[in-house]
Amino acid sequence: EMDCVSRKEAAQRTMKLHPMWQQPIAVPGGHCQSPIDIVVRKSVFDSALKPLATDYDPETCQQIWNNGYSFLVEYDDSADKSTLKGGPLQDQFRLCQFHFHWGESNAWGSEHTVDRRLFPAELHLVHWNSDKYSLFEEAVSGDNGLAVIGVFLKVGKRHEGLQKLVDALPAIRHKGSVVEFTRFDPACLLPSNTEDYWTYHGSLTTPPLTESVTWIVMKQHIEVSHDQLAVFRSLLFTSAEEEVQKSMVNNFRVQQPLCGRTVRSSFT
């Protein structure tokens, strides 16, 4: 059981592992950080947890870009067009972007783990509470501000829906590159079973690491092919101008102590 380290120790661990985060990150409190290991036998079944209710409009898909840490597919969140409700949520949340975390090999790459089991990659669909806030940037540091759906990726058969996204990646190899990306329905990336998930209160896994996230981690994974994942690894952390190009791999955070939090499950 990872001890509940002090904020200073946690920051030192984070910075040591992520030289790219030069500034110490003052995290408020720091006892609800993500990602975590989900210990299945310690999760608590909650019969009040509903199935996820996603209602995504592919017309709100706008662009795909390399932010130097992952690649983001961004949605127009200026109206309630692509929304998430249900699950553990009381309010309505708007989809603003989705992105992935992955490893340099298929042996690791996910941020969350299930009974210490690592997956080669993890999808994050990022939503903000449009009942309480008017902008994502406000919700990031607000109470009950964000809801992130995590979906594990396994290597297996080719994911037909993902291929349109994979084909766009060579155009955004370098940090800072953006291309138009439209009419992509993120629902195709969800597993068939959206009833079974774990949920807990946590944080963003990159700066500003704010503890405003209701995490919803799906029990069922999706499958992508080895070749599709290899294209993720062809992206670069670095911009075109930098002399030394660095492959965008291992863009995941070290796991954080649970600090007494309960992980609830929607299934037995």
Ligand SMILES: CCCCCOc1ccc(S(N)(=O)=O)cc1
């Ligand atoms: C005020 C700007 C904040 C930009 C940072 O936004 C994020 C950061 C991390 C995640 S993650 N890996 O926890 O899903 C989602 C969104």
Ligand SMILES: [Zn+2]
């Ligand atoms: Zn993420």
